[in-house]
Amino acid sequence: MIIAQLSISPVGEGLSLSRYIKEVINILRKSEIKFETNSMSTIIETNNLNSLFRIIENLNEYLFKLGVKRVITDLKIDFRKDKDATMESKLKSIN
Secondary structure (H helix, E strand, O other): OEEEEEEEEEOOOOOOOHHHHHHHHHHHHHHOOEEEEOOOOEEEEEOOHHHHHHHHHHHHHHHHHOOOOOEEEEEEEEEOOOOOOOHHHHHHHHO
């Protein structure tokens, strides 16, 4: 299982990016993948790297279609093969 932390930042689009972040969240909702958004990033749960990178590519391309000229994508990946770790199981282990 893969748990990834993703932060996508349009560059040069002013101080408030909430318009773009709302669009990204709408795309994630339509994709029917498991995700959680917090104040600084979005956590995505997926089964393989191909689907993760496809999601990231789709999000970046969508922002370009909205007129954004530059996007910085920050990605952190937790990829485990020894057990099925999920967002819930990681939180459960610390509570």
